[in-house]
Amino acid sequence: MSVITPNSPSQRWLTPIIIFMAVAAAAALGWAVISIASPTIITVVVVGLVLAVLTVVRAEFGLALLVLINYTRVSDTLIKYQGFPSVAKPLVALLVVTVLIHWLLYKEPPRGWDKPLILIGFYTLVSYASLLFASDQATASTAFSDLLDDVIIAMLIVLLMQRFQSIRVVVWSLLVSGTFIAAISVYQYITGQFTNAFGGFGQAAIMNIVGESNDYRIxxxxGSPNSYAQVLVVLVPLAFDRLLNERRLLARFAAGFALVTVVLTIIFTFSRSGFLALAVVAFLTLLHYRPKLETLLIGLALAAALVLFMPAQYSERLSTLTSFLPGSTSSAQSEVSFRGRINEYAVGFLMFADYPFLGVGLKNYPANYLEYSPRVGIDPRREQRAPHSxxxxxxxxxxILGVLAFALILIAVxxxxxRAARQFGEMGLRRVQSMTSALSIGMIGYLTASFFVHGSYPRPFWLLVGILLSVANVAAQEYRIFHSQQTGRAPFDLSISIAQTYEQE
Structure with a gap:
C-alpha cells in the first residue's frame, strides 16, 4: 500500500478522514484528561492516537508496529507485567480499517491474497475439525481461538505487504524487536540481575543445565529458553544480510549490533535446539553469501571474542548432544531431558496411530499424555508433558490431515x-533478492529448532508464514508488471523505479 498523497485519485476523501480522526483524537484526549488520573495511561492514549493517524496515512507504518508488537510478545508482556490493556487487538482492528480505507476509498485493493487464504484456511478448518476428538474441550476451544487470532494476523500481513518497500520495513522491524529484548538479556546475564524481570522483558529462571547441575537460563x-532461542535464530541471517548490504554506515552498525546481541542471547539460553538451529543457519548463510576472505576473518575474530562471554557450563551442556552419535560411550537415556524427550516423542506416535486422521485434538497432547506414557515406560514422571516437537x-x-495442511503451507512458503528471489534478481533488485534469501534461511532455522520445540508460542511462526507468503506474492505481482513494461504492454510503474534507484545508490 502506498502513501496517501495529494495526487491520489480519491483525494477528496483525505481531508474529511483526517478532520474526523483529529476530532476523535481531541475528544478521546479530553476524556482521558478528565477521567484518568494516571499520567502514564494518558501518555499511552496520546501516543496511541498519534500512531493511529500515522497508520491510516501510511499503512507500512502500521505493518511495522504489527511486527514489532507481536514477534517478541510485547503486548502479552505489557498485559501480564504492567496491567496494560491489549495493544495488539486495537492495532489489528485499526489495520483492518486501514486496509478497507485504501481499498474502498483510494482504489488500492490488496492483490494476491486468495492463495494464502486457501492455504491458511485449510489448516484452520482441519484444526477446528480436530476439536471433535478433543477430550479437553475447554483447552481445545481456547487454543482454536488463539489460532484464529494468529492466522488473522498472518492474513493481515499479506494484505498489507503489497510493494517492494514493505519487505525492507518488515526485515528491520524484526531486527529492531529482536534486538530490543536481546540487548536486555545480554545486559541481564552480564550483570547477573536474574531476579529483575525488567518489566517482563527479561525473564529468567533456574533450570537444569546438565546432569544434576542447575543455573539461570535466559x-x-x-518464559521458555528454547522458544526464545528459536525466535532469535531467525534474526541471525537477517542481521548478517543487512550488515553486508545496507548502504548507510549507521544501518550497518545497527545490523552488526543486532547480530552480536542475538547470538549472545541464544548462547545465554543454554538451548541445545537453539544451538543446532544456529549452526544450520550459520552454515546456510555462509554458503549463500560466500563472504570475502577479509569479511570471513573478521567474523572468525568476532566469534572468538564471543567465546569469552560463553557460560562455563555451556560447552558441557552441548557435549550431551554427542550421546546420540554412533559409538558414543554415554547413553542418551542417562540424560534426564533426553530420556523425557524420547518418551514424549514415542507417546506422540502412539496418539497418531490411535487417531490417524484428525488427531487427539488441538493442544490435547498434554491431557492424554499420562494415558499413553506407561505404554512407553521410559520416563517415570507422572505428570502432564508437552510433545517438545x-x-x-x-x-x-x-x-494426517493436519500434517498435510501444515506441509502445504511450508511447501508454498x-x-x-x-521463485521470488529469482524474479527479484531478474528485475535487478539484488538487495531485495538478498533479503528474501535471508528470510528463507531464517525460517529454516526456526523449523530446525521446531524438531525439538513444540508450538507453545505459535504467533512468531504465523507472522513468518504471513511475511514469506507476502514476499512471494509481492514478487509475483511486481514481476508481472515489470515484464509487461519490458514488452511495452504496461505503463511506467513508480514502485519498481524507486526500488531500482535504491539498488543503484
Whole structure:
C-alpha cells in the first residue's frame, strides 16, 4: 500500500478522514484528561492516537508496529507485567480499517491474497475439525481461538505487504524487536540481575543445565529458553544480510549490533535446539553469501571474542548432544531431558496411530499424555508433558490431515520465496533478492529448532508464514508488471523505479 498523497485519485476523501480522526483524537484526549488520573495511561492514549493517524496515512507504518508488537510478545508482556490493556487487538482492528480505507476509498485493493487464504484456511478448518476428538474441550476451544487470532494476523500481513518497500520495513522491524529484548538479556546475564524481570522483558529462571547441575537460563519475554532461542535464530541471517548490504554506515552498525546481541542471547539460553538451529543457519548463510576472505576473518575474530562471554557450563551442556552419535560411550537415556524427550516423542506416535486422521485434538497432547506414557515406560514422571516437537505435536493433535495442511503451507512458503528471489534478481533488485534469501534461511532455522520445540508460542511462526507468503506474492505481482513494461504492454510503474534507484545508490 502506498502513501496517501495529494495526487491520489480519491483525494477528496483525505481531508474529511483526517478532520474526523483529529476530532476523535481531541475528544478521546479530553476524556482521558478528565477521567484518568494516571499520567502514564494518558501518555499511552496520546501516543496511541498519534500512531493511529500515522497508520491510516501510511499503512507500512502500521505493518511495522504489527511486527514489532507481536514477534517478541510485547503486548502479552505489557498485559501480564504492567496491567496494560491489549495493544495488539486495537492495532489489528485499526489495520483492518486501514486496509478497507485504501481499498474502498483510494482504489488500492490488496492483490494476491486468495492463495494464502486457501492455504491458511485449510489448516484452520482441519484444526477446528480436530476439536471433535478433543477430550479437553475447554483447552481445545481456547487454543482454536488463539489460532484464529494468529492466522488473522498472518492474513493481515499479506494484505498489507503489497510493494517492494514493505519487505525492507518488515526485515528491520524484526531486527529492531529482536534486538530490543536481546540487548536486555545480554545486559541481564552480564550483570547477573536474574531476579529483575525488567518489566517482563527479561525473564529468567533456574533450570537444569546438565546432569544434576542447575543455573539461570535466559527466557526473554517467552518464559521458555528454547522458544526464545528459536525466535532469535531467525534474526541471525537477517542481521548478517543487512550488515553486508545496507548502504548507510549507521544501518550497518545497527545490523552488526543486532547480530552480536542475538547470538549472545541464544548462547545465554543454554538451548541445545537453539544451538543446532544456529549452526544450520550459520552454515546456510555462509554458503549463500560466500563472504570475502577479509569479511570471513573478521567474523572468525568476532566469534572468538564471543567465546569469552560463553557460560562455563555451556560447552558441557552441548557435549550431551554427542550421546546420540554412533559409538558414543554415554547413553542418551542417562540424560534426564533426553530420556523425557524420547518418551514424549514415542507417546506422540502412539496418539497418531490411535487417531490417524484428525488427531487427539488441538493442544490435547498434554491431557492424554499420562494415558499413553506407561505404554512407553521410559520416563517415570507422572505428570502432564508437552510433545517438545512441533511436527509430532501437529501429527498427534491434528492427524494426517493436519500434517498435510501444515506441509502445504511450508511447501508454498519455500517454493514461493525461491521463485521470488529469482524474479527479484531478474528485475535487478539484488538487495531485495538478498533479503528474501535471508528470510528463507531464517525460517529454516526456526523449523530446525521446531524438531525439538513444540508450538507453545505459535504467533512468531504465523507472522513468518504471513511475511514469506507476502514476499512471494509481492514478487509475483511486481514481476508481472515489470515484464509487461519490458514488452511495452504496461505503463511506467513508480514502485519498481524507486526500488531500482535504491539498488543503484
Amino acid at each position: 527466557q526473554g519475554t517467552f 512441533l511436527y509430532i505435536e501437529v501429527a498427534a493433535e491434528q492427524g 519455500f517454493r514461493g520465496t525461491a
